[in-house]
Amino acid sequence: METSTKEEVALAVLAVITLITILQIWYTRIRGILSKREIIAAGIVGLVLGLALDYALGFKMGLWSYQRHLYWDVSYWTVLPAMWTEFGIGTCFLWRIIRPRWLVILLLMMPYELYGIVRDSWSYTPVWWIVVLGWIPLILTIVLLTNLLTVKPIQIRVRNLLL
16 A cells, blocks of 8 residues: 555544544533543553553564554554544443443454454454453453542542442
């Protein structure tokens, strides 16, 4: 794919991700599901954790690679930070409204992984079941870190951090 075409696709994907994020924040605030502070914390946690994982596990260790977005490419820095931010907000949003919790993992994993398979956007070097198991600590870490950033220190109990 040509560089200008890659950048145009990246900008189109960024526009869609931005629209989804705006609609999700609007709905979340109207329904009182997450506070402003929780939305900002979830976005920051998703962004920082996602980029750190991409760098450490993807780029350095080679556990996965993006076929269309090289790490130092403009299209990576256009799309993936916004995607990881949205992923953090979406994770905390779904964690609040869906029971049982394992369903949250399935609802987040299936669309992302199916998109990756259909579009050949990324590939993994570990076996598929390791990838599936990797989603559990990813989602739990986002929820725990977001809750740690938004609760008062006196309220911190491990059980409460996962509610």
